Amino acid sequence: MAPYSLKDYKRGFPKKADVRERTPDPGVREMIDHLDECGIETCFDRFDKQGTCDFGLAGICCTNCNMGPCRITPRAQQGICGADKDLIVARNLLRALAAGVAGHGARSREVLLALKATARGAMPESLKGEAKIRGTAKAFGLDPAGDLNALAEQIADILLADMARAEPGTHRTLQSLAPPERLDTWADLDIMPIGSYHEVFEALARTGVGTDGDWRNVMQQFLRCGLTFSWNSVTAGAIAQDCLYGPPHRSRIKTDFAALETGTVNVALHGHSPVLASVIVRLADDPAVKAEVEAAGATGLRFYGICCTGLSVLYRQGNVSPLSNAMGAELVLGTGLIDAWIADVQDIYPSIMQVAACFHTTVITTSDSARLPGALHIGFDHTHSNLADVEGLARRILHVAIASFKRRQPEKAFRPKHGFDAEVGFSAENVLQSFGGAAALVDHLRTGRLKGVVNLVGCNNPKVVYEEATVVVAQHLIANDILVLTNGCASFPLLKLGFCTEDALRLSGKSSRSVLEEAGLPPVLHMGECLDNARAAGLFRAVSDAAGLPLKTMPFAFASPEWSNEKGIGAALAFRLLGLDSYHCVFAATLGSENVQRFLEEGTRELLGAVAIVETSPLELASRIVADLERRRAALSG
Numbered sequence: 001m002a003p004y005s006l007k008d009y010k011r012g013f014p015k016k017a018d019v020r021e022r023t024p025d026p027g028v029r030e031m032i033d034h035l036d037e038c039g040i041e042t043c044f045d046r047f048d049k050q051g052t053c054d055f056g057l058a059g060i061c062c063t064n065c066n067m068g069p070c071r072i073t074p075r076a077q078q079g080i081c082g083a084d085k086d087l088i089v090a091r092n093l094l095r096a097l098a099a100g101v102a103g104h105g106a107r108s109r110e111v112l113l114a115l116k117a118t119a120r121g122a123m124p125e126s127l128k129g130e131a132k133i134r135g136t137a138k139a140f141g142l143d144p145a146g147d148l149n150a151l152a153e154q155i156a157d158i159l160l161a162d163m164a165r166a167e168p169g170t171h172r173t174l175q176s177l178a179p180p181e182r183l184d185t186w187a188d189l190d191i192m193p194i195g196s197y198h199e200v201f202e203a204l205a206r207t208g209v210g211t212d213g214d215w216r217n218v219m220q221q222f223l224r225c226g227l228t229f230s231w232n233s234v235t236a237g238a239i240a241q242d243c244l245y246g247p248p249h250r251s252r253i254k255t256d257f258a259a260l261e262t263g264t265v266n267v268a269l270h271g272h273s274p275v276l277a278s279v280i281v282r283l284a285d286d287p288a289v290k291a292e293v294e295a296a297g298a299t300g301l302r303f304y305g306i307c308c309t310g311l312s313v314l315y316r317q318g319n320v321s322p323l324s325n326a327m328g329a330e331l332v333l334g335t336g337l338i339d340a341w342i343a344d345v346q347d348i349y350p351s352i353m354q355v356a357a358c359f360h361t362t363v364i365t366t367s368d369s370a371r372l373p374g375a376l377h378i379g380f381d382h383t384h385s386n387l388a389d390v391e392g393l394a395r396r397i398l399h400v401a402i403a404s405f406k407r408r409q410p411e412k413a414f415r416p417k418h419g420f421d422a423e424v425g426f427s428a429e430n431v432l433q434s435f436g437g438a439a440a441l442v443d444h445l446r447t448g449r450l451k452g453v454v455n456l457v458g459c460n461n462p463k464v465v466y467e468e469a470t471v472v473v474a475q476h477l478i479a480n481d482i483l484v485l486t487n488g489c490a491s492f493p494l495l496k497l498g499f500c501t502e503d504a505l506r507l508s509g510k511s512s513r514s515v516l517e518e519a520g521l522p523p524v525l526h527m528g529e530c531l532d533n534a535r536a537a538g539l540f541r542a543v544s545d546a547a548g549l550p551l552k553t554m555p556f557a558f559a560s561p562e563w564s565n566e567k568g569i570g571a572a573l574a575f576r577l578l579g580l581d582s583y584h585c586v587f588a589a590t591l592g593s594e595n596v597q598r599f600l601e602e603g604t605r606e607l608l609g610a611v612a613i614v615e616t617s618p619l620e621l622a623s624r625i626v627a628d629l630e631r632r633r634a635a636l637s638g
Contacts, residue, residue, distance in 0.1 A: 006591050010052055012616050014465045016044040024471045025496055027257040027418035031331035034414050040358055042330045043351065047462040058592030059089040065209035072592060081209060089593035090215040091207040094222045096589075097573065098203040100566035101229045104531065105163060105196050106369060107272045107345050108237025112156050112163075113384050114275045115240045119152035123387045125279075127152055128246035128316070136239055139176045152243055159236040165195030173231050179541060181550045182578060186227065189607060191220065196228035219599055223607075226577050229570035230537075238534035241312065245278060248315040248425040248528060256419025256496040259321035260337050263299040265405040267398075269313065269320065270306035270329060270352075271344030272529065275387075276366050276379065277309045279394040280342065281317050289398055296402045306332060307347050308488055308529035315425055315528050322422070322496075325467075325489035327460040330355045336412040340401030344379075345370045347459065347489070347565070360407040364397055376400065420498035426485075426525040428539040434519040438546035445543075445555055446637045449511045451481045452629030453543075455536040455575070456524075458560025458568055459489040461586050467493035469561035469585045469618040474499055476622035478523040481509035482629060483516075485539070488530030490562065499524040533571055537578065547636065552579025552609030555633040557625055559583040561618055572612060579609035583625050587614050 014022075020032050035042055055061040060072035062079050070079030070088075078084050083091075117123035127133065127148060134144040137151045140158055144151070162173045171193060174183065186192050193199045203225055206212035212221075253259075260266065269277045283289050284301045293301050305311055305322040306329050314320040324332050326347035332338065333355040341356060341363045353374050356363050365371050366379030378396050380386055386393070435441045444450040454477055460466060470490045477484050478499075486494050498504055501522050505513045508523045516523060527535045536558075544551045558575035560568055563586055572582035590597050600612045613628075615621035 006054060006058055009587060009591065009616065010057065013052065013463050016048050019044050019466050022468050023466045024468055024493060025256065025418065027416035027496070028328065028331060028466065030416040030418075031257070031334055035331065035334045038334065038358065040330075040334060040355055043327060043349070043462060044466070046351075057589060059092050059589035060085050060592035062088045062091070064091065064207065083213070086215040086593045086595045087213060087218065089590050089596045090218040090222070092589060093569070093596065094203050094218050094225065095207055096566045097222060097225050097229065097569045098200045100568070100570035101196050101200050101225055101233050103346055103567050104229065104233035104237065104570065108233055108240065108531070109160070109163065110273050110275055110380070110384065111237050111240040111244065112160050114387060115244045116153055116156035116160075117387045118244060119149045119156065121149075124391055125244065127244060129243040132239070132242040132247065136243065140172060141176070155243060156240065159240060162195055163232045163236060164197045166198055168194050171195070171231070173235060174227070177235065178231070179544070179551060179578075185608065186577070189223065191224040191227060193224050193228045196232035199225050199228045215593070215596060219596065223573070223577065226570060226573035230574035230577060233570070234531055234574065235534045237531050241274065241531070245274065245316045247429065248427050249318075250423060250425040250430060251318055252421050252423050253314065253318070253321055254419060255322050255422050257323070257335065257416040258419030259304065259323065260335060260415050261300075261302055262337065262413065262415070264302040265293055265296065265298045265300070265402050266302050266304060266338050267401050268304045268306050268323070268332065268338050268341045269310040270341060271309045271348055271367075271370070272307065272346045272531070273344040273367065274309060274312040276344065276390060276393060277342065278313050278317065279390050280397055281313050281319060283391070283394050283398060284319065289395070292399065292402050296406050298402070298405055301398075304332070304338070308531070309344055311424075311487070311491075311529040312531075322492060325460055325492040327462075327466065327489070328492070333359065333361060335415055336360070336409065337415060339404040339408060340364060340397065342366060342397060343370065343372065343375070346567075348372070359412055360404060360409055362400055362404040364400060366393070366397075419496055420501065422495040422498075422500040422526065423502075423522055424495075424500065424526045424528075426527050426535075428535050428542055431521070431525060431539060432542060434521055438542045441543050442547045444515055445633060448633065448637070449481070449515045450483055451512075451626070451633055452555035452557065453483045453485065453540070454557045454559055454625060454629070455485045455533065456559045457486060457488050457490045457530065457533060457571065458563040459565055460562045461564035464562050464585050464618070467562070469621075470494065471497065472618035473559060473561050473622040473625070474524060475507060476619060477625065478504075478508045478512070480626045481512035482626065483512065484524045485527050485536045486524055487527045487532045487536070490560065491526055494524050495526060500526045530567070530571070533574065537575070540578070540580070549636065550579065553632065553635055555629045555636060556580050557583060557629060559621070559625060561585040561621060576604060576608055576610040576612065581610045581628060582612050583621055584612065584614045585616055585618055585621055
């Protein structure tokens with residue numbers, strides 16, 4: 001039975017006034033007040049106006065055919081076709097996950113195409129990740145000493161084949177990279193996927209009207225889709241990016257509103273694809289671009305990260321200051337200091353156009369999959385046939401940004417002066433090197449000097465106070481000697497509020513502080529964009545291998561307290577499929593089905609070794625994580 005009633009759950013949703021009072025970033029509070037004074041509406045205003053739909057929250061509304069929509073009530077306990085609450089909730093959940101597989105998969109496919117085009121000399125980039133290419137080639141059974149370009153093209157072809165396979169065959173990514181114990185578990189459960197295209201195709205087919213009527217069988221496909229999300233949509237893209245752009249480099253960067261400069265051409269990079277954005281940032285050093293910036297009267301050209309694109313480019317090239325996750329984009333636009341807003345794919349809300357219209361900001365879309373009414377479009381076509389023109393596209397975008405700078409209205413500028421430096425660029429490899437190897441980290445866990453490792457990620461959701469849950473959970477975990485990894489949207493409050501520097505070790509427990517000081521690490525390790533969940537999974541795998549124990553027994557966990565979109569469903573499931581519990585402050589739309597809710601919170605313990613855990617109080621959630629990790633660690637040390 002679900003631990004919370006729908007009525008109690010709704011009662012806890014915050015109003016804009018709660019956000020204004022409790023959000024942890026003072027710069028966010030200043031921007032909320034400023035936009036109020038300007039009469040500009042934000043997502044917090046719209047959430048207050050929306051109210052909530054009980055049927056949607058519970059997941060018991062079906063629109064899969066045109067006989068309805070059907071809603072489950074005490075009077076009408078089946079839809080017109082006979083689907084009950086369990087089936088409707090399960091179908092809705094599977095369809096949402098299928099969308100998440102497609103979302104991350106589409107942006108990963110773009111990087112795979114770019115990797116292949118670069119390897120063939122059809123795109124003006126260079127392969128910067130030689131070690132990753134040769135290491136991946138070896139894992140895939142290729143000759144790692146072969147020609148670098150040929151190996152990169154073969155890797156791209158293998159990853160694309162695993163993504164797009166229609167006929168049953170060997171899933172080489174899974175077979176080459178997944179833990180053997182997990183492969184056996186997934187095979188025994190009959191959830192080994194054919195490929196992401198097929199499993200999404202199958203998910204939509206079986207949830208169509210009059211097809212799969214067994215909620216248990218629908219949840220079987222849910223697990224199968226979760227594997228394609230993890231290994232096709234996420235892991236494939238992460239491999240391709242490291243092959244093409246090279247590994248991350250540790251560096252220090254200014255964050256939040258304080259990073260904004262007033263005399264420079266300011267360009268925001270928003271979305272999830274680094275393919276065009278990385279070239280835009282590279283061209284900032286081009287003499288012709290520098291001359292155009294100087295002629296416009298600007299002192300330089302600066303880049304700022306919104307959501308994940310900026311984080312991806314920052315990791316390899318630097319020169320991108322992280323400002324905000326997707327939910328705070330309107331607040332950044334409200335500063336009046338952004339000249340061009342480069343929007344590629346995902347987590348780009350249509351509302352940014354309304355705020356941009358109040359200032360001089362030019363919004364430029366770069367993907368045929370993600371256009372905005374009124375925005376200028378300069379980007380790749382539907383078939384990516386113009387990848388070879390990537391530098392030409394980047395130059396056109398920078399020309400527009402510089403022209404927009406000349407229209408800036410200084411009297412409309414407003415800049416909160418809050419923000420910290422942050423250290424970024426962590427990977428499984430450089431973290432383990434800092435500890436002196438995986439065996440040393442295992443020893444810290446066995447002795448209790450570190451009591452666990454948590455991957456704290458996810459997007460933001462107005463059902464909880466903006467960024468509060470992430471900060472509360474992080475504070476409690478590090479105070480209890482737990483090492484925190486972070487990436488993507490949830491990482492922004494931790495970046496902005498100083499958690500990602502060694503100065504924050506003052507907030508850590510005594511034993512972990514000593515360990516991390518010796519290793520030269522902050523208490524929160526920033527591992528990149530949301531795709532870089534693969535880095536956290538790689539670190540977990542390396543440490544469990546060093547311990548000689550399966551992942552499901554290790555003191556590791558996944559937490560996405562404020563998650564909100566379809567990709568968040570996939571990210572949490574990906575870690576549960578590895579045997580690691582996932583923790584959240586927000587329910588999926590499953591409260592209408594006791595059976596589906598029980599499957600997620602209890603049933604997968606026996607199947608996978610892990611479950612989903614929801615506590616609407618961030619502090620209670622964090623306390624639960626600490627207690628659960630301590631039980632796991634006791635088994636490790638005993």
